[in-house]
Amino acid sequence: MKNILSILIVFLFLVGCSTPPKPKTIAIQTLSGFPDDIIDSVKQSIEDYYKFKTVVYENIEIPSEFYTNIKSPRYRADSIIHFLKINKADSIDHIIGLTTKDISTTKYSDNGQIKFPESKYKDWGIFGLGYRPGTSCVISIYRLKHPNMETYMERIKKVTLHELGHNLGLTHCNDPHCFMRDAAETIKTIDLVELNLCEKCLSKI
Numbered sequence: 001m002k003n004i005l006s007i008l009i010v011f012l013f014l015v016g017c018s019t020p021p022k023p024k025t026i027a028i029q030t031l032s033g034f035p036d037d038i039i040d041s042v043k044q045s046i047e048d049y050y051k052f053k054t055v056v057y058e059n060i061e062i063p064s065e066f067y068t069n070i071k072s073p074r075y076r077a078d079s080i081i082h083f084l085k086i087n088k089a090d091s092i093d094h095i096i097g098l099t100t101k102d103i104s105t106t107k108y109s110d111n112g113q114i115k116f117p118e119s120k121y122k123d124w125g126i127f128g129l130g131y132r133p134g135t136s137c138v139i140s141i142y143r144l145k146h147p148n149m150e151t152y153m154e155r156i157k158k159v160t161l162h163e164l165g166h167n168l169g170l171t172h173c174n175d176p177h178c179f180m181r182d183a184a185e186t187i188k189t190i191d192l193v194e195l196n197l198c199e200k201c202l203s204k205i
């Protein structure tokens, strides 16, 4: 009886001490203009899926020095996420940049050299980019367009939750249905994954 009582006391003590973790706050920063209805959908998908709080900032222009025209007019995604990171308020856990402009990065091979052929990969157009782990990411809807509005919105939500997943520390996943799957240079991968993490990824966040 004494043992049961002490277990009960310990249990009550533990229950009394556990406070639920504070929900994270995510800032949405539109860059050089962005459609309002898409902002609302992105905001809702973050709140529904990750249960984070979201705030939407006033639009700002992408700094002109991030512009490049090596292959076509684009903005360097690496520069954007660095800019968002260094200007982030301390009260914000993660900041997501949303843009309609095409964004790019340089793709490297495992040996640290620019992936071959260099002319193709030096300035490679992407859907999104985020630090892993980290506090900022950027999503461009430029390459996600689809005549079917539902498919278009699904793509945007999947890429947003994917990049935020990187910020939370998730790596790419081999599960064919998980949204942390590497797009592997094709939009088809994004259409095939679900708006869900696999059990393995889910257990890590």
Ligand SMILES: [Zn+2]
Binding pocket: 162, 166, 172, 182, 183
């Ligand atoms: Zn990724």
Ligand SMILES: [Zn+2]
Binding pocket: 173, 174, 175, 178, 179, 180, 181, 197, 198, 199, 200, 201, 202
């Ligand atoms: Zn997964």
